Amino acid sequence: MSSLQQKKTTKQKLLESSAVIFTEKGFANTSIAEICEMAGANIASVNYHFRSKGALYRAVLRYTFAQSEELYPQNFEHKENPEVKLYHVILSLLQRILSRDMKGNFYKLVAKEMAEPTAASENIIRDIISRKKERMDELIREIYGKNGSRKLIARLTYSIISQCLFLSYNEKGRTRHIKELPLDLDDVEGVARHITDFSLAGIRYYRNLDGEK
Amino acid sequence: MSSLQQKKTTKQKLLESSAVIFTEKGFANTSIAEICEMAGANIASVNYHFRSKGALYRAVLRYTFAQSEELYPQNFEHKENPEVKLYHVILSLLQRILSRDMKGNFYKLVAKEMAEPTAASENIIRDIISRKKERMDELIREIYGKNGSRKLIARLTYSIISQCLFLSYNEKGRTRHIKELPLDLDDVEGVARHITDFSLAGIRYYRNLDGEK
Amino acid sequence: MSSLQQKKTTKQKLLESSAVIFTEKGFANTSIAEICEMAGANIASVNYHFRSKGALYRAVLRYTFAQSEELYPQNFEHKENPEVKLYHVILSLLQRILSRDMKGNFYKLVAKEMAEPTAASENIIRDIISRKKERMDELIREIYGKNGSRKLIARLTYSIISQCLFLSYNEKGRTRHIKELPLDLDDVEGVARHITDFSLAGIRYYRNLDGEK
Amino acid sequence: MSSLQQKKTTKQKLLESSAVIFTEKGFANTSIAEICEMAGANIASVNYHFRSKGALYRAVLRYTFAQSEELYPQNFEHKENPEVKLYHVILSLLQRILSRDMKGNFYKLVAKEMAEPTAASENIIRDIISRKKERMDELIREIYGKNGSRKLIARLTYSIISQCLFLSYNEKGRTRHIKELPLDLDDVEGVARHITDFSLAGIRYYRNLDGEK
DNA sequence: TATGAATGAGGTTTCATTCAT
DNA sequence: GATGAATGAAACCTCATTCAT
Numbered sequence: 045m046s047s048l049q050q051k052k053t054t055k056q057k058l059l060e061s062s063a064v065i066f067t068e069k070g071f072a073n074t075s076i077a078e079i080c081e082m083a084g085a086n087i088a089s090v091n092y093h094f095r096s097k098g099a100l101y102r103a104v105l106r107y108t109f110a111q112s113e114e115l116y117p118q119n120f121e122h123k124e125n126p127e128v129k130l131y132h133v134i135l136s137l138l139q140r141i142l143s144r145d146m147k148g149n150f151y152k153l154v155a156k157e158m159a160e161p162t163a164a165s166e167n168i169i170r171d172i173i174s175r176k177k178e179r180m181d182e183l184i185r186e187i188y189g190k191n192g193s194r195k196l197i198a199r200l201t202y203s204i205i206s207q208c209l210f211l212s213y214n215e216k217g218r219t220r221h222i223k224e225l226p227l228d229l230d231d232v233e234g235v236a237r238h239i240t241d242f243s244l245a246g247i248r249y250y251r252n253l254d255g256e257k
Numbered sequence: 258m259s260s261l262q263q264k265k266t267t268k269q270k271l272l273e274s275s276a277v278i279f280t281e282k283g284f285a286n287t288s289i290a291e292i293c294e295m296a297g298a299n300i301a302s303v304n305y306h307f308r309s310k311g312a313l314y315r316a317v318l319r320y321t322f323a324q325s326e327e328l329y330p331q332n333f334e335h336k337e338n339p340e341v342k343l344y345h346v347i348l349s350l351l352q353r354i355l356s357r358d359m360k361g362n363f364y365k366l367v368a369k370e371m372a373e374p375t376a377a378s379e380n381i382i383r384d385i386i387s388r389k390k391e392r393m394d395e396l397i398r399e400i401y402g403k404n405g406s407r408k409l410i411a412r413l414t415y416s417i418i419s420q421c422l423f424l425s426y427n428e429k430g431r432t433r434h435i436k437e438l439p440l441d442l443d444d445v446e447g448v449a450r451h452i453t454d455f456s457l458a459g460i461r462y463y464r465n466l467d468g469e470k
Numbered sequence: 471m472s473s474l475q476q477k478k479t480t481k482q483k484l485l486e487s488s489a490v491i492f493t494e495k496g497f498a499n500t501s502i503a504e505i506c507e508m509a510g511a512n513i514a515s516v517n518y519h520f521r522s523k524g525a526l527y528r529a530v531l532r533y534t535f536a537q538s539e540e541l542y543p544q545n546f547e548h549k550e551n552p553e554v555k556l557y558h559v560i561l562s563l564l565q566r567i568l569s570r571d572m573k574g575n576f577y578k579l580v581a582k583e584m585a586e587p588t589a590a591s592e593n594i595i596r597d598i599i600s601r602k603k604e605r606m607d608e609l610i611r612e613i614y615g616k617n618g619s620r621k622l623i624a625r626l627t628y629s630i631i632s633q634c635l636f637l638s639y640n641e642k643g644r645t646r647h648i649k650e651l652p653l654d655l656d657d658v659e660g661v662a663r664h665i666t667d668f669s670l671a672g673i674r675y676y677r678n679l680d681g682e683k
Numbered sequence: 684m685s686s687l688q689q690k691k692t693t694k695q696k697l698l699e700s701s702a703v704i705f706t707e708k709g710f711a712n713t714s715i716a717e718i719c720e721m722a723g724a725n726i727a728s729v730n731y732h733f734r735s736k737g738a739l740y741r742a743v744l745r746y747t748f749a750q751s752e753e754l755y756p757q758n759f760e761h762k763e764n765p766e767v768k769l770y771h772v773i774l775s776l777l778q779r780i781l782s783r784d785m786k787g788n789f790y791k792l793v794a795k796e797m798a799e800p801t802a803a804s805e806n807i808i809r810d811i812i813s814r815k816k817e818r819m820d821e822l823i824r825e826i827y828g829k830n831g832s833r834k835l836i837a838r839l840t841y842s843i844i845s846q847c848l849f850l851s852y853n854e855k856g857r858t859r860h861i862k863e864l865p866l867d868l869d870d871v872e873g874v875a876r877h878i879t880d881f882s883l884a885g886i887r888y889y890r891n892l893d894g895e896k
Numbered sequence: 897t898a899t900g901a902a903t904g905a906g907g908t909t910t911c912a913t914t915c916a917t
Numbered sequence: 918g919a920t921g922a923a924t925g926a927a928a929c930c931t932c933a934t935t936c937a938t
Contacts, residue, residue: 055922069373070373073285073373076908076909085923086924086925087925088925088926090908090909091910092922092924093922096909097909154434155371157430157433158372158434159368159371159372159426159427160369160430169434173435173436177439198440201439202420202423202439202440203451203452205423206423207416207419207420210418210419210423213371214372217370217371217374220374220383221374221378223386223390228408235412238412241462241463242456245459245461246455246456248458250454288931288932298898298899299900300899300933301899301901302898304934304935305897305899306898479901481901496711498712499799501927501928503928512904515901515902516929517929518901522929523928581797581798582798584798584852585797585799585852587855587859596862599862603861621867625866625874625881626881628849633841636841643797646800647793647796647797647808647812648812648813649813652816652838653838665842667885668838668885671885671887671888672881672882674884675880675881676880693918693919714910714911716912724919725919725921726912726921727915727920729913731918731919732919736911899938901936901937902934902935903936904933906930906932907930907931907932909929911925911927912925912926913925914922914923915923916920916923917919917921
């Protein structure tokens with residue numbers, strides 16, 4: 045842990061290797077042998093350091109989440125107007141989803157878990173998503189104004205979130221099943237800009253409708 | 258179901274059983290033994306009738322797709338204006354995604370494949386999606402008008418499609434990781450209405466922007 | 471199953487092999503590999519035919535019990551007086567315990583289970599013992615006469631049974647830990663005679679005591 | 684326990700913990716990790732202090748035997764008549780077998796060893812039992828009188844000892860496989876009294892038979 | 897046309913022991 | 918005097934596939 049000679053521990057190497065492989069192949073399709081081989085560790089080391097494959101997986105979920113929060117924080121001043129805030133929230137979420145700079149990717153693991161839940165994940169994802177969603181609801185309400193019904197706010201949140209999280213399908217899945225991707229994922233800011241504008245138009249549409257009544 | 262003695266063949270029973278189980282648990286997590294047990298068939302019957310687990314899976318992909326097309330056709334007159342068409346396209350897509358009346362569900366299988374591609378699926382999904390996407394592009398272009406750039410149309414298509422397909426996670430995935438679903442999935446028409454309105458507002462926003470130039 | 475060419479099935483061979491090895495080494499110390507080797511079967515065959523090691527073990531418990539009942543039935547006429555009956559009950563019990571003619575030995579498995587219970591055995595032994603004990607209680611009551619208290623009858627049953635079942639320690643255990651065995655186990659009738667006489671003397675002692683009151 | 688600071692050494696803690704666990708679960712079913720956890724010691728400490736799991740087990744055998752001898756000595760005056768002596772011998776044996784005040788229990792370990800011998804135990808039990816048995820033979824001979832044949836004395840010893848040692852199955856084994864225990868183990872004196880009386884009746888029976896000749 | 901038996905490969909996990917510190 | 922890390926062997930179990938009938 046000293047800043048010099050920072051030799052990675054076996055435990056850390058296992059964590060990073062398995063983050064990468066779980067992200068790529070999912071929990072069930074990943075074998076401990078594969079992880080250990082990539083980490084250059086003995087096949088029994090996973091059970092030594094994490095007690096079970098499932099516990100390692102949970103550690104990976106927490107680790108990749110922490111990584112994405114740390115590497116792509118939400119950069120905005122709280123005094124800014126909520127529409128600008130929305131842009132930054134969407135941007136940082138897209139960055140987290142699309143990043144290749146991290147060891148593993150939490151949101152791709154979430155996508156896998158949504159498509160095929162794993163007992164091993166316990167409530168980790170549920171808890172994180174729950175917190176995130178509440179904050180998004182608040183922001184949308186701030187943009188919409190006070191008289192938005194709970195149902196409407198929920199629908200607006202859904203429309204925005206779904207546009208973002210739909211990108212969390214992993215690369216292999218995208219290139220495998222989609223001939224040409226409709227978005228230019230190298231231009232993250234551009235995509236964030238589009239989703240923001242498209243969605244703000246939707247929100248304003250409902251607000252105008254509300255005002256006319 | 259007909260008054261004739263229409264006894265289901267073993268092959269058909271295997272197809273239906275595996276469609277249900279694959280949809281629920283995915284390709285890798287489903288065992289041939291499980292399928293045969295549900296179908297009341299011999300353990301060797303899958304290999305006998307379909308040659309391999311992978312071939313059975315491909316048959317299921319084709320079968321569930323055909324089912325969804327047959328049960329939920331797009332009901333609209335082609336003369337109607339394109340915005341009305343969009344609603345009907347979205348509605349029938351949502352019906353296909355959310356239906357519980359079918360044996361298995363193609364779109365839920367697609368969701369799994371996007372999150373975790375399977376060698377077994379070969380190009381089946383890619384080909385189907387490709388055709389669907391082209392038709393959606395055309396419709397959006399019709400709504401937007403002729404001077405939409407390819408890039409813009411692609412983005413608009415993405416925004417609409419993502420709101421629909423995000424629902425293709427199966428029930429287990431949704432209830433496992435999301436505390437309360439933001440949409441009322443029993444009210445399919447309502448959801449389709451919302452996605453249509455929200456998206457049309459987005460499209461118009463871009464068109465107005467375009468017109469101001 | 472025809473009386474000719476009665477080739478033993480793999481399942482039967484597994485059952486017999488594991489009966490022998492479980493009797494010798496106990497459940498935990500026996501490996502599936504060992505059983506399969508002795509049976510000349512593939513290592514996966516146990517799981518194919520019995521679903522698990524534990525289920526095989528339960529099958530062995532039932533099998534060895536059935537064997538001992540079949541090979542050493544209780545030979546006595548019911549009209550005989552109860553003291554003669556007691557001798558025959560003890561004799562057949564000792565024969566069952568000491569026999570080397572059977573594949574495996576239920577009572578040696580029971581001894582192991584008493585010393586070190588196994589989750590795998592479920593309630594099989596408990597149920598068998600319970601029935602046996604009731605019948606022994608009845609017999610002792612018949613010998614003692616009607617005014618034996620429940621507590622006294624229980625103690626007498628215990629004294630007799632313990633002398634018999636103490637022999638269910640397996641041969642390896644006996645020769646390993648006892649220099650010279652106090653009983654000549656080749657003379658089963660002699661041992662049965664001794665235990666009967668010794669115990670009848672004990673029963674009469676209590677009855678006389680009772681009578682003097 | 685002394686007023687001095689008598690901190691238990693790691694070695695002693697390992698000894699006591701393993702005595703308890705070995706008594707409960709047996710040698711094979713007990714893992715070093717479990718022992719170390721209970722002792723609050725390092726996973727390598729068993730091998731450090733005792734060289735191997737087997738050597739620890741032998742230490743436990745000696746330790747639990749010494750404990751039982753120390754805590755439950757045979758309280759009788761040697762001048763008393765041999766029948767009274769017998770009662771005291773049986774009583775102290777039962778106390779040793781049934782005691783819960785000790786760390787571990789030698790006789791329960793013996794019961795396990797008889798049912799399923801362990802290479803690890805070497806000759807420790809054999810030597811101890813051999814000495815015990817000789818002394819019991821002497822006592823029975825003293826009660827019976829001089830003209831008892833070796834064979835008869837051996838049988839009488841067996842009948843008495845078996846009634847005592849049959850109780851050495853641990854609680855788990857008893858309650859697991861026997862619905863209701865025929866003896867009230869809280870009344871150790873009562874049980875000792877019963878076994879003594881029952882057995883003395885047996886001895887006298889043979890002596891009378893002998894006298895009639 | 898169909899099936900019960902069998903199998904080899906590969907998965908996770910446990911565990912006593914060793915080793916460097 | 919003691920320990921955390923590491924490891925190789927072996928255990929049980931699952932499973933898609935093959936084969937003889």
